[in-house]
Amino acid sequence: MAELTRDLLIQNELGLHARAAAQLVNLAGKHKPDLHLRREDLEVNGKSIMGVLMLAAAKGTTVTARAVGEDEAALRNLLDEIERLVNNKFGEGK
Amino acid sequence: MVKKPPAGSARGPEDTASEGEGLVRRKLTGIGVSPGVAIGNAYLLDRAHLHFPKRHVTAQEVDAELAKLDQALAKSVNQLQEMADRVKGPLGEDHSLILQAHILMLKDPHLVDVARDAIRKDHQNAEWALRRAVATVKQTFDSLSDEYFRERRSDVDFVGDRVLRNLMGQQADVPESLPKDAIVVARDLSPADTLSLARQQLRGFVTEVGGPTSHTAILARALSIPAVVGVEGVSELLGSGDALIVDGSRGEVLIAPSRMVVAKYRGIRRQHELANEELSALRDAPAVTLDGRLIRMTANIELDEEIPHAMAAGAEGVGLYRTEYLFLHHRRVPTVEEHTESYTAVAQGMGGKPAVVRTFDLGGDKLLPGGQLLAEHSNALGLRAIRLAVKEPLVMLTQLEGILRASAHGPLRIMLPMVGSVEELRQAKLMIDECKEKLRVAGVPFDERIPVGMMIELPSAVWVAEHLAKECDFFSIGTNDLIQYSLAVDRHNEHVAHLYQPLHPGILRALHHTVTAAHAAGIRVSMCGEMAAEAAYAGVLLGLGLDELSMPAMAIPRVKHTIRHWKQTDAVRLVKELLECATAKDVEVLLVSNQPEVELHPMALKPSVAPAGSA
Numbered sequence A: 001m002a003e004l005t006r007d008l009l010i011q012n013e014l015g016l017h018a019r020a021a022a023q024l025v026n027l028a029g030k031h032k033p034d035l036h037l038r039r040e041d042l043e044v045n046g047k048s049i050m051g052v053l054m055l056a057a058a059k060g061t062t063v064t065a066r067a068v069g070e071d072e073a074a075l076r077n078l079l080d081e082i083e084r085l086v087n088n089k090f091g092e093g094k
Numbered sequence B: 001m002v003k004k005p006p007a008g009s010a011r012g013p014e015d016t017a018s019e020g021e022g023l024v025r026r027k028l029t030g031i032g033v034s035p036g037v038a039i040g041n042a043y044l045l046d047r048a049h050l051h052f053p054k055r056h057v058t059a060q061e062v063d064a065e066l067a068k069l070d071q072a073l074a075k076s077v078n079q080l081q082e083m084a085d086r087v088k089g090p091l092g093e094d095h096s097l098i099l100q101a102h103i104l105m106l107k108d109p110h111l112v113d114v115a116r117d118a119i120r121k122d123h124q125n126a127e128w129a130l131r132r133a134v135a136t137v138k139q140t141f142d143s144l145s146d147e148y149f150r151e152r153r154s155d156v157d158f159v160g161d162r163v164l165r166n167l168m169g170q171q172a173d174v175p176e177s178l179p180k181d182a183i184v185v186a187r188d189l190s191p192a193d194t195l196s197l198a199r200q201q202l203r204g205f206v207t208e209v210g211g212p213t214s215h216t217a218i219l220a221r222a223l224s225i226p227a228v229v230g231v232e233g234v235s236e237l238l239g240s241g242d243a244l245i246v247d248g249s250r251g252e253v254l255i256a257p258s259r260m261v262v263a264k265y266r267g268i269r270r271q272h273e274l275a276n277e278e279l280s281a282l283r284d285a286p287a288v289t290l291d292g293r294l295i296r297m298t299a300n301i302e303l304d305e306e307i308p309h310a311m312a313a314g315a316e317g318v319g320l321y322r323t324e325y326l327f328l329h330h331r332r333v334p335t336v337e338e339h340t341e342s343y344t345a346v347a348q349g350m351g352g353k354p355a356v357v358r359t360f361d362l363g364g365d366k367l368l369p370g371g372q373l374l375a376e377h378s379n380a381l382g383l384r385a386i387r388l389a390v391k392e393p394l395v396m397l398t399q400l401e402g403i404l405r406a407s408a409h410g411p412l413r414i415m416l417p418m419v420g421s422v423e424e425l426r427q428a429k430l431m432i433d434e435c436k437e438k439l440r441v442a443g444v445p446f447d448e449r450i451p452v453g454m455m456i457e458l459p460s461a462v463w464v465a466e467h468l469a470k471e472c473d474f475f476s477i478g479t480n481d482l483i484q485y486s487l488a489v490d491r492h493n494e495h496v497a498h499l500y501q502p503l504h505p506g507i508l509r510a511l512h513h514t515v516t517a518a519h520a521a522g523i524r525v526s527m528c529g530e531m532a533a534e535a536a537y538a539g540v541l542l543g544l545g546l547d548e549l550s551m552p553a554m555a556i557p558r559v560k561h562t563i564r565h566w567k568q569t570d571a572v573r574l575v576k577e578l579l580e581c582a583t584a585k586d587v588e589v590l591l592v593s594n595q596p597e598v599e600l601h602p603m604a605l606k607p608s609v610a611p612a613g614s615a
Helices: A018-029 A049-054 A072-087 B059-086 B092-106 B109-120 B126-142 B153-167 B191-197 B215-223 B259-280 B304-312 B324-330 B336-349 B385-391 B393-409 B422-442 B459-463 B465-470 B479-487 B505-521 B535-544 B553-563 B568-578 B584-593
Strands: A002-009 A034-039 A042-045 A062-069 B026-029 B031-034 B037-045 B182-186 B204-207 B227-229 B243-247 B252-255 B294-301 B318-322 B355-358 B412-416 B452-456 B474-477 B524-527 B548-551
Touching: A002 A072, A018 A049, A018 A072, A018 B092, A042 A049, A049 B092, A049 B109, A049 B126, A062 A072, B031 B215, B037 B204, B037 B259, B059 B092, B059 B109, B059 B126, B059 B153, B092 B109, B092 B153, B109 B126, B109 B153, B126 B153, B182 B243, B204 B215, B204 B243, B215 B227, B215 B304, B227 B243, B243 B259, B259 B553, B294 B304, B294 B553, B304 B336, B304 B553, B318 B548, B324 B336, B336 B355, B336 B393, B336 B412, B385 B393, B385 B422, B393 B412, B393 B422, B412 B422, B412 B474, B422 B452, B422 B465, B452 B459, B452 B465, B459 B465, B459 B479, B459 B505, B465 B474, B465 B505, B474 B505, B479 B505, B505 B524, B505 B535, B505 B568, B505 B584, B535 B553, B535 B568, B535 B584, B548 B553, B568 B584
Parallel strands: B037 B182, B182 B204, B204 B227, B294 B318, B294 B548, B318 B355, B355 B412, B412 B452, B452 B474, B474 B524, B524 B548
Antiparallel strands: A002 A062, A034 A042, A034 A062, B026 B252, B031 B227, B037 B243, B243 B252
């Protein structure tokens, strides 16, 4: 079992609100590795929308993504795509 | 203000005749938000009080219950997916993502696994297990400190409710077609419900929550359907198919009316129709006095969907487009694109007639650091409207840019609320210049000469009106706030509500001062407060010299009709006398004795509010 972590800064105006969370969970669901997101003391399943919403991650908070799986390349790939979505501000404001 | 029930509305002897089986005949009162009479049958859209079976299942039944739950979940996912596929239009992507979020919730282990465990381990039936899972998730959301995220409880309810209905074999959505004569009765209507109802044939609305500016109320007015909101307990009392009458003018709901009462209301409904026909004949007639003074009649709107209705009522433009809905709808500060999109829809919908866009009148208590919005009511004496705009220039600049971009598509005007000093007006105008420069540099088209006006709603603005008039293009008097601030009366406070007097001589003098100052500087004055919508005050407003009256569209024909019975010379003479009155009572007596005979079907003037003092 391999594990990779990466810090993500939430930059979009609304934070990880319902629409953004839906995009993130949809993306994670397409990948095989497990994804966990942690903000302060709370870690949730990144493939669960309820979990992601419970993080209540507003703009300016940092969320740590932790990918767990067999194949390290797959982990990196997942984190890259998540990071791109977050840095693209979830397509808000274009 | 309280509307007096007209004679004959009290329960007559005919009401005692019993006809309904099991349904108790009674009258409920709420807030009438869209006038007219609807006679029909209740159609219950009840989200809150769903009763579900609760029982323990045997070990042999567990698998069947699990299968039942899975089926209901799958069915719910399909329904939402279909809805998401159907949503189109500019807001399509937004709506579709919300539906996607709901679909993900239906597949979420936080919900599904908890419900499955409750069936498997605790032998609860599927409905019970689901409700328990929903309650567990909601509890977790309850503990969040952030308002927006805490409010996701309602999304959990929304999906939970859908699954529960599917489990019980009930309709989960507003059906494609409602039964004939349907009057929709609900505790509250979700945005999704109201959207799909807008496309249906229905007779009326009754809801337990909501006020005159709730989405339901706005929709009902736009569709000219009678509606009463704020009727406590109504969804508990009624079942689908129960006979009822909705009187949107008086804010009354009559349950199980006798034949006699139905006959009486058919008569009232016919009178409304006749009055409306008479008034709509006035649509294309100008608002002109007998001696030839012309007044512009414009509409107050909140959504671009209201424009066709306003035009049909004879509006010559939009005198007040409130933009707060845009902020509250998004629950955050809208983006430039969202602003532009909304104002462009208005500019294009007006067919070349002008629309006055008022920049946001929100309180600072509603703006969170993340740009999210809180609560509903602004603090009257706090950081709101233009004061907030000066403190949070980005919010204002974003909105101004949206208005300017939209001004390329039709004549728009910018109106600044709550301006209390020349400095504030200058600061706001600097922001407009800044936006214009930005667009010029970017080569974006906009109306270079877009008129910029301000609301007169603070006493301080009244008394420096001479100076303000030199630096803006028009005034619009917001009487609701002007009266509140001048008389120091919160009219929602029952102990002082009687002191809220539009005809107070102090108010008349303030209005007179404002109009005189504006005209001396050569700018036009409009009035967009409730006072403008009151046919009984038309003579006073004429005499004061207002150039334009802006009001809810449905009030336009009535006020116009009254104006057409006044002589400007009489109105001017009357106002001269009114300005010398010592008390509101004196003003009222003088005004009533000088009202011209207004020949019209009696119903046409009925919805009018009684003059100050008598209410």
